[in-house]
Structures are given as C-alpha cells and as structure tokens.
Amino acid sequence: MNKGHVIEHIKFALEAKLAQAKQAADSAHQDATHEQSAAETQYDSLSIESGYLAHGQSERVNDIHKSIALFTHSFNQDTEIRAKEGSLVQLIDMNNVMHWFYLGPSEGGLKVTVQQQDILVITHASPIGQALFTKQLGDEVVLTVGECTKYFEVDTIL
Known part of the structure; x- marks a missing residue:
C-alpha cells in the first residue's frame, strides 16, 4: 500500500x-x-x-x-515504529482478513478505497483508535464493543 x-x-x-x-x-x-x-x-x-x-x-x-x-x-508526520496520528496501519484479524486504517485527527468514519482496499479513517476518540494508538508491529489489538471482542495483529505501520 x-x-x-x-x-x-x-x-x-x-x-x-x-x-x-x-x-x-x-x-x-x-x-x-x-x-x-x-x-x-x-x-x-x-x-x-x-x-x-x-x-x-x-x-x-x-x-x-x-x-x-x-x-x-x-x-506530514514521519513514519515511526508506533501507531500515531498520521499513521497508515494494517491489521489482520483472526481469520487472516486485512483491515486498513488511517489514524486521523478528525473525520472518523471517512472511508476511501485505494487499490481495491477500503481504508477507514479513525480517531483517537473511537474504540478502535484507543486500542490501536501507540501499538507496534506484531502487537495484539483487542477491541471490545458491548459483549463482542475481536482480536487483531498489527501487520504494517506506514
């Protein structure tokens, strides 16, 4: 990507x-x-x-x-080893399905499609944003919404 x-x-x-x-x-x-x-x-x-x-x-x-x-x-943020505002992050779920997120300052929920991949803009205020910010490559991201818990692994940070 x-x-x-x-x-x-x-x-x-x-x-x-x-x-x-x-x-x-x-x-x-x-x-x-x-x-x-x-x-x-x-x-x-x-x-x-x-x-x-x-x-x-x-x-x-x-x-x-x-x-x-x-x-x-x-x-204009430089790429770092941790997910932060301005990072483009790929997560892989338990079924090996890839999910792309852009960690933005606002406009959470905005979705764009690039190379047939959906990229969702998320903010720190969202549940996935709170779980994802500061994670590194290989870290596990646990997202619990209500009674549903999903597990992801950080695969790529750009």
Whole structure:
C-alpha cells in the first residue's frame, strides 16, 4: 500500500465533503433570505428555522475547513515504529482478513478505497483508535464493543 496514494484519496474525499457542505450552506442561505420565507403571521417560524439551518450548514463548512487544516499536519508526520496520528496501519484479524486504517485527527468514519482496499479513517476518540494508538508491529489489538471482542495483529505501520 502506498501511503502517498492514500493521503491523496483522503484529501480528495475531504475536498468533496467541503464542496458538498458549501453547496448545502449556500442553498440554506438562499432559502433563509428568500422573500417567500418571510413570516406571514407571528406563529410562522419558517424564516427562523431557515436561518438556523443556514447557520448550522455554515458551521459544518467551518468544521470541514478545520479538519482539512488538521489533516494537513497529520499528512506530514514521519513514519515511526508506533501507531500515531498520521499513521497508515494494517491489521489482520483472526481469520487472516486485512483491515486498513488511517489514524486521523478528525473525520472518523471517512472511508476511501485505494487499490481495491477500503481504508477507514479513525480517531483517537473511537474504540478502535484507543486500542490501536501507540501499538507496534506484531502487537495484539483487542477491541471490545458491548459483549463482542475481536482480536487483531498489527501487520504494517506506514
């Protein structure tokens, strides 16, 4: 797996997410300021609701801008022997199935596909992130969610 290709795919996914959020924010802003959104009675709350939606969408755009800045820093991290933010990690489960994770600063759950392999962005706040951070090659990673426990081995850290 080429870490540079993974980083490019994550950048592209973040930019696409930003473009989608900007479009939603613009649409919500237009709806909030349209003349048909003006309140007709004191009980008409459409304009207020539209304003809240526009504000929320603008906050979403700001959050994605912050995530892109955080990822830019994580992309420049050097490879180390321990899993940390900016690491691309391959785990192998008990059935010899490979799982790829990018340890990111935010946007946990973002998934990209590179060379027909799914790579999931995880953060330190997630259960798998807590179990994985600071692990080394060959270490066992134990993930317990509810009553289900899964075991993995750290196979690759890039």
